[in-house]
Amino acid sequence: MNSTDRLIEVMPIAGIETPLAYAVPSGVRGCMEIGALVRIPLQNRTCLGVVVREGSDQKVPAGKLKYVIDGLFNEPVLTPELITLSKWMRRYYAASVESVFETMIPSAVRQEMSPKMHRLLSVRQVLNDEELQALDKRAPKQAEVYRFVQQQPLPVARGLIMGRLKVSAASIDSLTKKNILTERAEREERVVYSDVLSNAEKVSEVAVELTEEQAAAEEDIAASIAAGEFRVHLLHGVTGSGKTEVYLHAMRRVLDSGGSIVYLVPEVALTPQTVSRLRGRFEQAGDKIVVWHSHLSNGERLDAWMTLARGEARVVVGARSAIFAPIQNLRLVVVDEEHEPAYKQAETPRYHGRDVAVYRAMLSKAVCVLGSATPSLESLYNIQTKNYRVNRLTKRIDDRQLPIVHLVDMRRERLNPDGSANISAMLAEKLQDRQDKAEQSILFLNRRGYSSSMNCPDCGFVAMCEHCDVMLTYHRPEQQLKCHICGFHQPAPSGCPQCKSSKVRWRGYGTQRIEEVIGKIVPGAKIVRLDTDTMSKKNLFRKILGDFRTGKIDILIGTQMIAKGLDFPNVTLVGLVDADVSLHIPDFRAAERTFQLLVQVSGRAGRGDKAGEVVVQTLMPHSPPIQYARQADFDGFLDAELEQRREFNYPPYRHLVRHLFRGRNPEKVQFYAEQWAKKLEKELTEPIEIRGPVAAPLEKMKDQYRFHLWYFVGNVSRTLPYITAIRDAFKLDDDVIDVLDVDPVDMV
Numbered sequence: 001m002n003s004t005d006r007l008i009e010v011m012p013i014a015g016i017e018t019p020l021a022y023a024v025p026s027g028v029r030g031c032m033e034i035g036a037l038v039r040i041p042l043q044n045r046t047c048l049g050v051v052v053r054e055g056s057d058q059k060v061p062a063g064k065l066k067y068v069i070d071g072l073f074n075e076p077v078l079t080p081e082l083i084t085l086s087k088w089m090r091r092y093y094a095a096s097v098e099s100v101f102e103t104m105i106p107s108a109v110r111q112e113m114s115p116k117m118h119r120l121l122s123v124r125q126v127l128n129d130e131e132l133q134a135l136d137k138r139a140p141k142q143a144e145v146y147r148f149v150q151q152q153p154l155p156v157a158r159g160l161i162m163g164r165l166k167v168s169a170a171s172i173d174s175l176t177k178k179n180i181l182t183e184r185a186e187r188e189e190r191v192v193y194s195d196v197l198s199n200a201e202k203v204s205e206v207a208v209e210l211t212e213e214q215a216a217a218e219e220d221i222a223a224s225i226a227a228g229e230f231r232v233h234l235l236h237g238v239t240g241s242g243k244t245e246v247y248l249h250a251m252r253r254v255l256d257s258g259g260s261i262v263y264l265v266p267e268v269a270l271t272p273q274t275v276s277r278l279r280g281r282f283e284q285a286g287d288k289i290v291v292w293h294s295h296l297s298n299g300e301r302l303d304a305w306m307t308l309a310r311g312e313a314r315v316v317v318g319a320r321s322a323i324f325a326p327i328q329n330l331r332l333v334v335v336d337e338e339h340e341p342a343y344k345q346a347e348t349p350r351y352h353g354r355d356v357a358v359y360r361a362m363l364s365k366a367v368c369v370l371g372s373a374t375p376s377l378e379s380l381y382n383i384q385t386k387n388y389r390v391n392r393l394t395k396r397i398d399d400r401q402l403p404i405v406h407l408v409d410m411r412r413e414r415l416n417p418d419g420s421a422n423i424s425a426m427l428a429e430k431l432q433d434r435q436d437k438a439e440q441s442i443l444f445l446n447r448r449g450y451s452s453s454m455n456c457p458d459c460g461f462v463a464m465c466e467h468c469d470v471m472l473t474y475h476r477p478e479q480q481l482k483c484h485i486c487g488f489h490q491p492a493p494s495g496c497p498q499c500k501s502s503k504v505r506w507r508g509y510g511t512q513r514i515e516e517v518i519g520k521i522v523p524g525a526k527i528v529r530l531d532t533d534t535m536s537k538k539n540l541f542r543k544i545l546g547d548f549r550t551g552k553i554d555i556l557i558g559t560q561m562i563a564k565g566l567d568f569p570n571v572t573l574v575g576l577v578d579a580d581v582s583l584h585i586p587d588f589r590a591a592e593r594t595f596q597l598l599v600q601v602s603g604r605a606g607r608g609d610k611a612g613e614v615v616v617q618t619l620m621p622h623s624p625p626i627q628y629a630r631q632a633d634f635d636g637f638l639d640a641e642l643e644q645r646r647e648f649n650y651p652p653y654r655h656l657v658r659h660l661f662r663g664r665n666p667e668k669v670q671f672y673a674e675q676w677a678k679k680l681e682k683e684l685t686e687p688i689e690i691r692g693p694v695a696a697p698l699e700k701m702k703d704q705y706r707f708h709l710w711y712f713v714g715n716v717s718r719t720l721p722y723i724t725a726i727r728d729a730f731k732l733d734d735d736v737i738d739v740l741d742v743d744p745v746d747m748v
């Protein structure tokens with residue numbers, strides 16, 4: 001290395017937890033700034049890394065310092081504050097550098113992938129005659145490739161060489177490995193950013209005049225944006241109060257003053273209405289919006305990302321990972337439906353999109369707006385403890401009334417012998433009434449109850465998954481029993497496999513069964529079912545919503561996953577078939593989830609000129625979350641629930657960390673979990689409460705047995721590193737795996 005060489009520090013994406021110093025060769029291709037994605041040599045291989053520092057004071061012995069190979073792009077793929085965010089995520093979620101960067105930088109970007117990408121080869125090291133003759137002898141094919149490339153005036157496409165010379169990829173690769181040839185990816189032409197959601201339901205978008213409440217909320221948010229300080233606003237507005245309109249006005253201001261915006265939704269595919277409203281509003285005004293969603297091809301992903309990195313688009317809308325968009329001058333982060341558990345990632349790094357959004361906003365001194373009709377207890381609590389500002393919208397647009405909620409006690413209804421069990425007389429009658437009046441209805445099933453299992457009344461046999469601790473679910477169209485956790489399936493037996501009785505029964509009900517029953521109750525109604533099968537078919541979901549809007553469908557049946565943000569003015573009846581299923585899950589948030597579910601699904605009724613009604617079927621009509629939801633009493637629910645949480649030290653009073661051990665051998669898993677607990681209790685100097693180990697509620701999953709411990713932690717960033725340090729010195733057997741999940745939403 002020359003004394004004039006510039007140094008940078010690069011964090012390899014390769015299972016290493018510290019940055020390494022590299023020299024930057026003069027004339028190197030690509031960006032070398034902080035946040036740039038670069039190729040580096042590391043222990044005899046080439047890997048990717050992110051530039052985290054310009055300059056270095058690492059003492060690298062002379063002759064050991066290596067050169068960066070090149071930068072993948074001409075601009076950084078992460079902003080400096082995203083690098084800081086990555087450090088926080090590693091610490092807070094006990095995650096590796098590799099997993100954090102792989103989450104932050106989409107694989108399409110890391111692989112520099114595009115369907116229209118060429119891999120171009122050129123000569124890096126010119127061979128002299130002697131060397132060329134040696135190569136001719138040793139590897140004639142390689143020599144042929146070398147000669148061919150050397151004769152070309154411009155870099156030549158790899159595919160072309162392979163086709164023309166009939167050589168294998170291996171011959172080319174060995175030349176690049178020896179650094180005789182060099183390969184780089186280049187776009188054939190600029191890929192036009194096409195987007196599958198671009199022809200979503202068209203909503204003609206004109207900016208409406210805000211109501212008084214909306215205007216007050218928006219002005220308060222605007223004041224924070226103008227102040228240029230980090231602030232969090234909780235926009236707590238009842239269903240149909242026009243929260244989206246408040247976001248849109250605030251966004252307009254930010255765009256007009258040159259700032260950028262991240263807008264998060266729980267799942268893009270489930271929110272086509274929101275996406276088309278954003279598009280309608282901003283793209284007509286000439287502001288490009290990037291919609292970041294799972295149906296993008298790799299080429300589109302790369303292109304969308306780079307559009308943001310280059311500052312060509314200043315708004316990104318997407319699910320949780322959109323929070324990592326390399327957008328500069330971030331002024332506003334919107335987290336819509338902030339209470340949604342879908343914001344939590346189920347794999348490492350197990351981050352919570354909302355919490356990361358708040359942290360990123362803080363780093364950028366931006367404003368974060370969390371919006372919901374049913375905010376999480378954590379956010380409501382933060383109003384008091386972290387000075388979140390709260391903006392309430394207490395009224396629906398045009399003073400529309402919140403719907404009347406009827407509770408039906410299904411313990412009495414169950415006695416109905418007419419075969420239409422699970423649909424109460426009241427719900428049946430109201431469905432027919434809406435049909436007569438040409439109004440629309442939506443029926444919701446609680447997702448957790450969306451199954452029908454097989455059991456035998458003679459011997460008590462229940463069909464269970466061979467690999468998981470769950471009952472198999474009956475799917476009528478395919479006549480199969482399926483496991484919703486691992487996908488195991490088998491043909492549905494006609495008799496009991498254990499005692500051969502022919503009296504097998506199907507208990508519970510799925511959307512399919514409800515559809516049949518409703519068909520009998522309301523003959524002539526056009527009924528459509530929305531479930532996971534529908535969701536897996538591209539565009540079908542949007543088509544169904546479109547048909548529902550135009551009145552081609554009378555009754556829509558689905559699980560609560562479809563409830564988010566649906567806004568159909570002609571819906572005057574909502575039925576919740578099984579309100580309390582979610583009360584029985586082993587989760588300290590069971591009451592909160594049930595309350596949220598009731599309020600959210602009720603919120604779909606009566607959004608137009610006509611008043612709405614809700615029929616809630618329950619076996620526990622007196623349980624507090626159901627009563628509070630019925631009266632739309634948020635404060636009552638909050639007070640009661642906070643008291644419970646405080647008593648048991650649950651969030652929001654403490655953070656929970658779940659430490660799961662799993663493996664195929666249950667005794668071994670339990671043994672390690674217990675050994676660990678002993679070690680932790682002995683060595684941990686921090687006062688935290690430890691509960692467990694105990695078997696997880698879902699003890700067996702995908703053939704693995706699961707035990708877990710719970711840590712009740714006051715300050716995660718401070719305490720977790722102590723736990724991980726002890727864990728680093730705790731050797732597990734190869735076939736036992738442990739996972740730390742901070743602020744978990746999955747309790748089973």
Ligand SMILES: Nc1ncnc2c1ncn2[C@@H]1O[C@H](COP(=O)(O)OP(=O)(O)OP(=O)(O)O)[C@@H](O)[C@H]1O
Pocket residue numbers: 208209210211214237238239240241242243244245372373397564565566567603
């Ligand atoms: N100021 C306004 N004047 C007239 N119509 C409005 C106004 N603000 C919002 N709307 C309309 O009211 C309806 C409800 O608004 P929106 O969907 O934003 O409510 P929301 O608070 O997000 O509801 P939810 O939480 O139930 O999804 C929409 O059709 C929207 O276009």
Ligand SMILES: [Zn+2]
Pocket residue numbers: 465466467468483484485486487488702
């Ligand atoms: Zn299974």
